Amino acid sequence: MVQTLGDSTILVRFGSRLDENANRRAIGFAAALESDGIAGIVEIVPSLVSVLLRYDPLISRHQDIEGEIRLLLHGVPEERAGAAHRIGVRFGGEAGPDLEEVAGLLRLSPEEFVARHNALPLRVLATGFAPGFVYGGFHPEALTLPRRDTVRPLVPAGSVLFAAGQTAITATDIPTGWHVIGHTDFANFAPDAEPPTRLRAGDSISFEVA
Template identity: 65%
Template sequence: MDETILARRAVIVPLGDAAVLVRFADRLDDEANRLVLALVAALEADPAEGVVEIVPSLVSVLLRYDPERTDPIRLAGEIGLRPPGRARRGDRHRHLVSVRFDGPDLEEVAAALGLDAAGFIDRHNAAELRVLATGFAPGFVYCGFHPETLVLPRRRRVRPLVPAGSVLFAAGQTAIAATEIPTGWHVIGTTDFRNFDPRRDPPTQLAAGDAIRFEGR
């Protein structure tokens, strides 16, 4: 089953001498992220001349191209003329990730949302989320969106390092750290799941557009 994507004009800007950035918004929202996924799906099904790499982000898509086969004006024109896309749902991979909700910020997060820890966990795990993007650090994955009742800003202070497998929560999203990283997100738990292994090809298991559900206590 397909889900129709609302039309939104993209801003297309050159990056260096061999890439353009197709940006759908200046801040994260659901429509912009779905447009990213739709554009990626369209370009994978019908590649644009000269494009050698497609790198999706939360609200934008980086297109690297071969300067001998195309140029930024021609590429921007081709992207701009493409019709509004459709995000495919039926062929998405689905993942179930087990979490130990033992993070140091769990109680504080629950209280800030007017819940106890058990109530927060139940609501957190209730709905299937979408993998919005991967990146920032190897295997780092952004998952959303939680309902407005579960939206909380990031922490005011950054933790210098959290271990791989940390389950993070902020801004209506849950994230999973696959490597040791600094973070300003709330740490709500840990998981044995790792979304990065340099020995694999590809090195990550989750991809933007995949469906994900969390379980555990």
């Protein structure tokens, strides 16, 4: 769905809920835009199932950009080939205060949970929400839990979070309702770097015990 937002923004949505297909199509479309480009577009912001485009109306008209978008959608690749990353995590204890509760809810020991959590690589579904924040998915259905009922007012950068079939990594100190299962020294946000994040949507991440 192509939706107009204001006088210089267009939202291209690939689904009404998060699933594998919608996420892959959003990543592929954003990559195709970055590669081929459309005159007048000045910012491309991919998210979990959509891509936000900001354009300069002094360069290109809305109807021209929307026409180019619809043409591009017919041949958009499913997803770009991403880089692979290995990320060491300290699970449990002070680093992951929710690990034992998460394992218990899934009827696993903490060791069994960590082994299953780390068994397969995850795709980077999107980065955002907060600077450098990473969404990784998807875990099998047997490793799916909802978010916590309460929100922690602050967790530190590098917190490894678990909920909704995903593992997330914080790159700044933020509040969260996700389960905190560990901590990593991997830093995904450097404001002075270009680009400022090391991980991109479509990359793969494998977790290991640090």
